[in-house]
Amino acid sequence: MTDRRLIAIVGAGAVFVATILVIVFVAIEPTPEFTSLAPGEQSGFVAYAVDQGDEPGAVRIVDLATTDAVEAELGRDGDIVGWDDQGNLIIAEFTPSAERLIRVDPTSGERVGSVEPQERDGAFEEEPVWVDHNEGNIILEREDGVGFASFPAPESYDVYEARTMGDDRIVFVDELGRVAVTYLGENVTPVMVGDDALGWWRIAARP
Amino acid sequence: MAGLDLDDRLGVWEEAGLITGDEAQRIRVYETEAHEHELPGWVEPVAYLGAALVAVALFLFGVQVWDRIAIWGQVGLAVVVTIVLLGTGIALRRSGAAPAQRAASFAWFLSIAGVATTTALVLFDALEVDPDSAIVMTATVSLTAAVGLYLLARTSLQQIGMAVATVFLISTLPAVLPLAEVWMISIVFLAVGVIWLLFTWADILTPPTSGWVLGALFMIMVGFGSFEGAALWSGFGIIVGLALVWLSTRVDRRSLLGLGVLALIVWIPTTVTNLFEESIAVPVAILITGVVTLTVVLAAVRIGRHEAPDATEVGRPHGTR
Numbered sequence: 338m339t340d341r342r343l344i345a346i347v348g349a350g351a352v353f354v355a356t357i358l359v360i361v362f363v364a365i366e367p368t369p370e371f372t373s374l375a376p377g378e379q380s381g382f383v384a385y386a387v388d389q390g391d392e393p394g395a396v397r398i399v400d401l402a403t404t405d406a407v408e409a410e411l412g413r414d415g416d417i418v419g420w421d422d423q424g425n426l427i428i429a430e431f432t433p434s435a436e437r438l439i440r441v442d443p444t445s446g447e448r449v450g451s452v453e454p455q456e457r458d459g460a461f462e463e464e465p466v467w468v469d470h471n472e473g474n475i476i477l478e479r480e481d482g483v484g485f486a487s488f489p490a491p492e493s494y495d496v497y498e499a500r501t502m503g504d505d506r507i508v509f510v511d512e513l514g515r516v517a518v519t520y521l522g523e524n525v526t527p528v529m530v531g532d533d534a535l536g537w538w539r540i541a542a543r544p
Numbered sequence: 545m546a547g548l549d550l551d552d553r554l555g556v557w558e559e560a561g562l563i564t565g566d567e568a569q570r571i572r573v574y575e576t577e578a579h580e581h582e583l584p585g586w587v588e589p590v591a592y593l594g595a596a597l598v599a600v601a602l603f604l605f606g607v608q609v610w611d612r613i614a615i616w617g618q619v620g621l622a623v624v625v626t627i628v629l630l631g632t633g634i635a636l637r638r639s640g641a642a643p644a645q646r647a648a649s650f651a652w653f654l655s656i657a658g659v660a661t662t663t664a665l666v667l668f669d670a671l672e673v674d675p676d677s678a679i680v681m682t683a684t685v686s687l688t689a690a691v692g693l694y695l696l697a698r699t700s701l702q703q704i705g706m707a708v709a710t711v712f713l714i715s716t717l718p719a720v721l722p723l724a725e726v727w728m729i730s731i732v733f734l735a736v737g738v739i740w741l742l743f744t745w746a747d748i749l750t751p752p753t754s755g756w757v758l759g760a761l762f763m764i765m766v767g768f769g770s771f772e773g774a775a776l777w778s779g780f781g782i783i784v785g786l787a788l789v790w791l792s793t794r795v796d797r798r799s800l801l802g803l804g805v806l807a808l809i810v811w812i813p814t815t816v817t818n819l820f821e822e823s824i825a826v827p828v829a830i831l832i833t834g835v836v837t838l839t840v841v842l843a844a845v846r847i848g849r850h851e852a853p854d855a856t857e858v859g860r861p862h863g864t865r
Contacts, residue, residue, distance in 0.1 A: 345746030349739040360721070360728060532650035 357511055379518055381502055382443040384426050385510045386417055398426060398443045407446035427452055446535060466499035466507050477507050477519065550575055588643045592650075615669045622665055626658030637697065649701035652693045656705045660686040660712070676719040683713040700754040707805045710736060725775050727769030734784070737762030745795070754797060760788050760803040767811040773840035783813030789840050793847045801844060808837045 379401035387395045387408075394411040411417075411428060418427040418438060425440040438452035469476040476487045477499050499509035508518050554568040563571070610618065629651045636648035663685045667678035690709035694702040714732050721728075737759050744755025767781025784806030792800035811832040 341685045341746040342748060345742040345748060352735050352738050352742075356731060359731055412796070 365427075375472065381426075382420075382426070383502075383508050383516050383518075384443065386411055387413075396426065396428060396441070396446075398441070398446060400444065401518065407444065409441045409446040409448070421452065439452060466501055466509070468499050468509070477509065511526055513526075554599075580786055588646070591647075618733070619662060619665045622658060622662040623768065624690065626655055626662055629655035629658055633693075633697075639664045645699075646701075649697060649699040653701045653705045656686055656690045656693065656709060660709075661688040662710060669785050680713075680716045680720050683709070683716045687713050698750050703751070703754045703758065709763070717828055730766045730769035730777055730780070733762050733765040733768070734780070737765070737784075741791075743844075753797075756795070757795050757799050757803065760800055763788065764803060764810070767807070767814065775815050778811045778814040781807055782815060783812060789844045790847075793844050801841070804844075805837055805841060808840060809833060812836055 338392055351503055368454050381401050382398055384396055384398045385400065387397050392453065393416065394419060396409045396411045397406050398409065399406045403473050409426070409428065412430045414431040415429070416429045418429045421427055421440060424443065428439045428441055430437045430439060433494050439448055440452060441447065441448045442449045467476075467478045499507050504509045504520070507520070508516060551572070554563070554571060558565055559561050562742045576647045586604065606621075611634040613621070627847040631657065633648040633651040636644045639645070656780055660682055664678070667673045667681055668675065673681070687706070687709040691704070694706045696702075709858045713737065714729060717729065717732065731854055740749065740755060740759030742761055744752050744759055749755040763779065763784045767778045769777030769780075788800045788804030789806060790804075792798065792804060813829045816829040
């Protein structure tokens with residue numbers, strides 16, 4: 338073997354090893370897994386609609402403090418609207434002739450009344466959060482541009498919709514109906530709080 | 545001497561005492577016999593054109609019926625096409641004629657695509673392997689085939705086939721490595737380029753012209769990490785461009801000079817744009833690119849004149865001294 342060949346092979350080996358070291362120690366960021374939320378680490382309620390095709394759907398309401406979920410009925414043409422001042426979930430039911438706003442107790446999923454027309458102004462959903470995907474990262478940005486959250490997207494994870502939850506938290510639901518919570522302005526791994534729904538329509542979060 | 549035919553040239557060389565009259569006559573006889581069996585120059589391109597039309601027609605026909613063929617039928621067809629291409633290459637390679645050698649290289653080059661298609665059909669559709677694993681395995685098999693064919697015939701086209709298969713394999717890395725950033729791939733391209741140039745310099749990769757060009761192209765791709773907006777990577781692209789220009793003065797390769805200038809023309813404006821975004825006008829960026837490129841090329845020419853290799857070593861790497 339000539340000197341040149343020896344130098345080339347040793348040099349190539351050095352370049353190869355250096356590249357592997359750079360990849361291993363600098364470039365690889367482990368894909369985050371959602372960590373399960375232990376009861377008590379969060380508070381508030383997250384409601385999201387479970388799509389059941391042509392059948393009347395259901396609203397799943399997750400208590401973040403206990404991670405327990407209850408379900409409330411949602412008509413086929415129904416929708417989640419938001420929360421009232423007493424912390425009840427407001428669901429809209431649409432009929433051919435009218436729209437009704439139903440109050441639902443988030444702890445039981447039971448209907449506890451309806452919203453009078455004069456009350457409805459204060460019962461509408463919080464501002465949405467824009468969801469964007471950028472080179473493996475999920476970017477959540479509030480509509481008013483006040484803050485955003487960015488984090489590496491877990492493998493096969495797709496966020497369809499996100500909402501603010503008070504001033505500092507963002508909650509979102511993925512394609513499997515899994516609910517996760519993250520914080521504005523931070524690079525944090527979202528905490529998963531539910532994972533057994535089959536679909537989604539829209540979500541509403543209450544601190 | 546340009547414009548003189550062979551007889552005239554031999555006469556001039558004989559008068560200059562470079563060759564004897566006997567040698568001139570032997571050269572005349574050799575060249576006459578060599579050209580007697582040569583096909584006219586237009587035959588080869590027309591043959592390629594005809595072959596391309598046949599291939600396109602077969603492809604269009606295949607697209608129409610492809611979905612109606614069972615998966616193992618599709619695999620069988622891909623295998624047959626690949627074997628035909630490989631066999632054609634082997635048959636043509638036995639002929640000593642230059643056009644046949646070129647056609648053989650082309651057939652083997654296409655056979656790499658055949659190997660890739662066959663492997664993909666088997667892994668994705670027949671065995672239903674996990675897609676991420678399947679794409680990496682397909683790329684690995686393709687590169688293995690390309691390397692094998694290159695070892696059998698060290699032609700430019702086989703080397704290009706190896707480079708294309710390498711790009712394919714690199715592009716599949718994100719499927720198996722949790723690479724968070726695009727620039728990771730840039731590092732891999734840079735490393736492959738450096739290794740390619742090293743092997744070319746050491747005559748491990750031949751023909752050398754293909755080796756220098758392909759290695760330089762791999763290195764230039766380091767700047768693509770800048771498409772995430774970081775000036776750092778296009779800055780590396782500029783450094784690579786300068787390194788290639790400098791290298792062109794050391795190994796006397798115009799291709800490296802050209803590719804180095806190409807890198808500067810691409811990555812200087814990219815870097816300027818990334819650094820200053822809206823605050824710098826496009827004409828200014830073009831002016832900076834032009835001035836830097838001119839300066840670098842003039843410097844390279846000056847260095848080249850100062851360190852011009854001996855006439856006996858023109859075209860040889862300086863490392864052979």
